[in-house]
Amino acid sequence: MQKFMRFPNWKPKAMTLSYDDAVIFDEKLIGIMQKYGLKGTFNVNGGMMSDKFYRRMDETTALKLYKEFRMEVAMHGYGHAFLGGCTGADIIKEYYEDKVKLEETFGEIMRGGAYAFGIYNDEIVNVLKTLGVGYFRTTECSGNFELPADWLRWQPTCRHAAANLFELLDSFLAESPDKSYNAKPRLFYLFGHSYEFEDNDNWERIERFCAKTAQYNDIWHATNAEIYDYVQAYDNLIFSAAGDKVLNNSATDVYLWLNKRKVLARANSVTEIE
Ligand SMILES: [Zn+2]
Numbered sequence: 001m002q003k004f005m006r007f008p009n010w011k012p013k014a015m016t017l018s019y020d021d022a023v024i025f026d027e028k029l030i031g032i033m034q035k036y037g038l039k040g041t042f043n044v045n046g047g048m049m050s051d052k053f054y055r056r057m058d059e060t061t062a063l064k065l066y067k068e069f070r071m072e073v074a075m076h077g078y079g080h081a082f083l084g085g086c087t088g089a090d091i092i093k094e095y096y097e098d099k100v101k102l103e104e105t106f107g108e109i110m111r112g113g114a115y116a117f118g119i120y121n122d123e124i125v126n127v128l129k130t131l132g133v134g135y136f137r138t139t140e141c142s143g144n145f146e147l148p149a150d151w152l153r154w155q156p157t158c159r160h161a162a163a164n165l166f167e168l169l170d171s172f173l174a175e176s177p178d179k180s181y182n183a184k185p186r187l188f189y190l191f192g193h194s195y196e197f198e199d200n201d202n203w204e205r206i207e208r209f210c211a212k213t214a215q216y217n218d219i220w221h222a223t224n225a226e227i228y229d230y231v232q233a234y235d236n237l238i239f240s241a242a243g244d245k246v247l248n249n250s251a252t253d254v255y256l257w258l259n260k261r262k263v264l265a266r267a268n269s270v271t272e273i274e
Contacts, residue, residue, distance in 0.1 A: 001239065001243050001258055001259055002257075002258070002259055002260075003256050003257065003258045003259075004177075004183065004184060004185070004256060004257040005184075005185050005231070005234045005254075005255075005256050006185060006255040006256055006257065006262075007185060007220035007222075007230065007255065008220055008230070008252075008253070008255060009220070009255070010178075010255050010262065011218055011219060011220040012175075012176070012177040012178045012183070012185050012186065012218055013145075013172070013175065013177070013185065013186045013187070013188070013218055013219045013220070014185065014186070014187045014188075014219060014220040014221070014222055014227055015038065015187070015188045015189075015190070015213060015219050015220070015221055015222075016039065016040055016041065016187070016188075016189055016190075016221075016222055016223060016224050016226075016227055017033065017038060017039070017040030017041070017189075017190050017191070018040060018041050018042075018043065018114060018137050018156060018189065018190070018191040018224060019040060019041075019042050019043070019191065019192060019193060019194055020042075020043045020076055020114055020116075020191070020192075020193050021043070021044075021045065021048075021056070021076065021080070021193055021195075022042060022043075022044040022045065022048070022049060022056060022057050022062050022076075023055045023056060023057065023193065023194055023195045024055055024056070024057055024061075025055070025194035025195050025197065025198050026042060026057065026065065026194045027057075027061075027065055028194065028197075028198075028203070029194040029197070029206065030065060030066075030069050030071060032203070032206055032207050032210055033069075033071075033210060034069055035210070036210035036211055036213065036214040037214055037221055038210050038213065038214075038221050039070075039071065039221045039222050039223050039226075040071060040072070040190075040223060040224070041071065041072040041073075041074045041112070041114075041223045041224040041225065042066055042071055042072065042073055042074065043074050043075065043076035043113050043114040043137075044062065044073055044074070044075070044076055044102060045076050045077055045078060045079060045080045045098065045116070046075075046078045046097060046098040046099075046100070046101030046102045046105070047078040047079045047097065047098070047101060048079065048080060049062055049105070055195060059105055062105075063105060063106060066106070067106070071223065072111075072223035072224060072225050072226070073102060073106045073108070073110075074102075074110060074111065074112050074113040074114065074224065074225070075095065075098045075099060075102060075110050075112070075113030075114075075133070075136075076098070076113055076114055076116055077094045077095065077098055077113075077115075077116040078093070078094050078095070078097040078098040078101065079094065080116045080117075081094045081116065082116070082117055082119060083116070083117075083119050083124060084117075084119050088123060088127075091123060091124055091127050092127055095124075095127055095128060095131060095133075096131065098110075098113075099131055099133075110133065111133065111134050111135065111224075111225040111228065111229075112133055112134055112135035112136055112137075112151075112224055112225055112228065113128075113133065113136050113137070114136065114137040114138075114139075114191070115136060115137065115138055115139070117139075118138055118139030118140070120136070120138060120153065125152045125153065128152060129152065133152075134151060134152075134225075134228050134232075135148075135151040135152060135154050135224060135225070135228045136151075136152050136153070136154060137154045137155075137156060137189075137191065137224070138153055138154065138155055138156075139156075139191075140155050141155060141156055141157065141158045141159065141162070142155040142156065142157055143157065143158060143164075143168070144157065145157060145172055145175065145186035145187055145188055146184075146186075146187070147184075147185070147187055147231060151228060154189075154224075155189075156189040156190065156191040157172075157187070157188050157189045157190060158190065158191075159190075159191055159192050160190055160191070160192040160196070160197075160205060160206060160209065161192060161196060161200075165205075165209065166208075166209075166212075168188075169188070169209060169212060169213070172186065172188045173212070173213070173216055176218075178218070187227065188219075190209070229250075229252065230252060230254075232250070233248065233250035233251075233252045233254050234254050234256065236248075236249060236250060237254060237256075237265055243259070243273065244272065244273050245270050245271065245272055245273060246258075246263065246265045246270070246271050246273060247265075247269075247270050248265040248266060248267055248268065248269060248270075248271065249268065250267060250268070251267050251268065252267050253265065253266055253267050254267075258273060261273075261274075
């Protein structure tokens with residue numbers, strides 16, 4: 001059986017944003033994202049949610065902002081420590097304390113995050129795995145629209161500051177996986193810091209990016225964790241040997257092309273394939 005994942009409501013493409021450090025300019029960024037229907041994940045340092053830190057949001061403001069607009073809050077290290085060359089204990093402390101603090105503040109289980117300074121190694125990845133974290137973003141850009149091969153070393157497509165940002169966006173928007181039933185889904189993953197727009201006085205860059213994207217309706221706009229969960233649900237589908245049934249044990253409906261036909265594998269059900 002040939003199978004190809006589609007995002008919810010058969011959308012062949014997805015987009016997600018990832019912004020770090022929970023600075024005060026996230027409010028303006030979220031306003032723009034909201035206006036055009038984009039979604040994303042905000043990577044917060046649990047120990048730095050205070051206006052004592054330069055340009056950071058305090059806990060109350062952060063809680064209100066991210067909750068109100070249903071953006072995902074994710075980990076970024078308790079104190080934004082530079083973990084290169086650090087001991088195992090430092091690594092454990094930095095991420096354990098971050099997870100505890102963010103979960104207590106936001107009332108949700110932390111599912112992923114982004115590496116502070118883009119620093120990671122096998123030891124750091126193992127600590128995150130042990131903490132039950134599913135995905136973490138690096139700062140190494142892929143320049144493509146593939147889903148990650150390794151969720152704990154998730155490479156974004158590009159930074160918003162990339163010189164070829166709009167070229168990449170144009171080629172993403174021009175992709176039409178559904179022209180052929182057997183094409184892989186596509187993902188555009190953008191990252192950065194909202195203070196860069198302020199410092200470079202180029203808010204129009206993200207406004208243009210969002211406005212252009214919003215003209216297309218074949219894109220699923222989701223947070224990092226929503227994409228992660230959805231792909232896990234797809235990867236965990238179980239097919240009968242005869243190819244006439246599919247079991248979806250997850251809590252989410254899964255959309256796919258199977259032998260040139262559309263199949264909707266309902267959550268927590270066995271679906272008969274005609
Ligand atoms: Zn950072």
